[in-house]
Amino acid sequence: MNACIRAVVRTAIYHKIEVAGIMRGYDGMINNELIDLDSSSVANIIQRGGTILKSSRSDEFRTKKGRKKAFETITKHHIDGIVCIGGNGTYAGAEIFYKEFGIPSIGVPGTIDNDLFGTDYTIGYDTALNTAMEAIDKIRDTADSHNRVFLVEVMGRDTGFIALAVGIAGGAEAILVPEDQKDEKKLIEIFTRKKGRKKSFSIIVVAEGEHGGAINVAAKLKKKFPDLDIRTTILGHIQRGGSPTARDRILSTRLGVSAVERLLEGGKNECVGMINNKIHFTSFKEAIEKRKPLPAYILDLTQMLSV
Ligand code: F6P
Numbered sequence: 679m680n681a682c683i684r685a686v687v688r689t690a691i692y693h694k695i696e697v698a699g700i701m702r703g704y705d706g707m708i709n710n711e712l713i714d715l716d717s718s719s720v721a722n723i724i725q726r727g728g729t730i731l732k733s734s735r736s737d738e739f740r741t742k743k744g745r746k747k748a749f750e751t752i753t754k755h756h757i758d759g760i761v762c763i764g765g766n767g768t769y770a771g772a773e774i775f776y777k778e779f780g781i782p783s784i785g786v787p788g789t790i791d792n793d794l795f796g797t798d799y800t801i802g803y804d805t806a807l808n809t810a811m812e813a814i815d816k817i818r819d820t821a822d823s824h825n826r827v828f829l830v831e832v833m834g835r836d837t838g839f840i841a842l843a844v845g846i847a848g849g850a851e852a853i854l855v856p857e858d859q860k861d862e863k864k865l866i867e868i869f870t871r872k873k874g875r876k877k878s879f880s881i882i883v884v885a886e887g888e889h890g891g892a893i894n895v896a897a898k899l900k901k902k903f904p905d906l907d908i909r910t911t912i913l914g915h916i917q918r919g920g921s922p923t924a925r926d927r928i929l930s931t932r933l934g935v936s937a938v939e940r941l942l943e944g945g946k947n948e949c950v951g952m953i954n955n956k957i958h959f960t961s962f963k964e965a966i967e968k969r970k971p972l973p974a975y976i977l978d979l980t981q982m983l984s985v
Pocket residue numbers: 789790791833834835836886
């Protein structure tokens with residue numbers, strides 16, 4: 679997100695526009711927590727994870743009273759347009775704020791889960807993938823030398839984008855995602871097939887939103903195959919931090935630049951995304967309502983490669 683903030687600030691300054699940073703999202707808007715941002719305040723942040731503006735989930739902004747207070751802050755600071763980085767909740771907040779007070783916003787997709795419609799990739803996804811993949815490479819050493827089965831849980835509360843990509847990149851034998859209801863059955867089939875084989879070590883990637891997570895799946899597997907030596911690793915928030923990959927920095931920069939330029943052209947109620955490497959705008963309404971499907975062919979690929 680820092681790379682995006684840097685791009686937004688510098689693009690605006692290039693176009694002779696003043697920029698303020700709203701701290702802690704909508705909560706900061708409500709509580710008048712704004713800071714001036716000049717070119718030097720975004721120096722040396724492109725390589726840092728997280729966000730210099732901090733983040734929060736605001737319950738108060740869900741109320742009309744909260745949004746009215748936020749509008750008072752916006753008026754006080756003579757704000758003409760907002761670039762907001764986040765997911766569906768952020769977009770929904772920006773849309774209602776425009777309807778009530780006429781302040782235009784452009785959304786930028788920021789979540790490691792990659793589950794936003796209107797863009798092939800979201801900010802943070804690639805960094806999370808690489809972190810999880812490196813962790814799996816390390817886990818693989820114990821799996822191999824001790825002949826164990828590892829269930830590695832990755833983030834993705836409602837979706838398996840991270841699990842799917844990390845599973846392929848980490849050479850997993852099976853990938854369990856919330857979108858596939860039959861995947862537990864497929865897992866049992868794999869281990870039934872493997873029974874009696876010398877090499878029984880495996881890496882199984884499980885999305886956190888899948889049937890109660892990896893611990894639950896491990897218990898079921900152990901019940902069915904008591905001889906397996908099973909371990910579970912939950913990668914958790916290490917996936918949400920660290921220095922962003924080059925791919926993420928470039929994506930964030932392009933999205934940030936385009937968001938500012940769209941606001942200058944009179945854009946509002948839209949989010950910017952990248953589809954087939956080209957900038958694309960989608961209305962908040964469509965982005966919120968539509969669900970981005972998992973690439974199904976990748977799931978089939980894993981099955982084929984786990985023979
Ligand atoms: O941003 C979405 C997400 O990464 C989910 O995959 C995960 O369940 C959640 O964030 C964790 O959020 P929190 O830090 O609030 O526990």
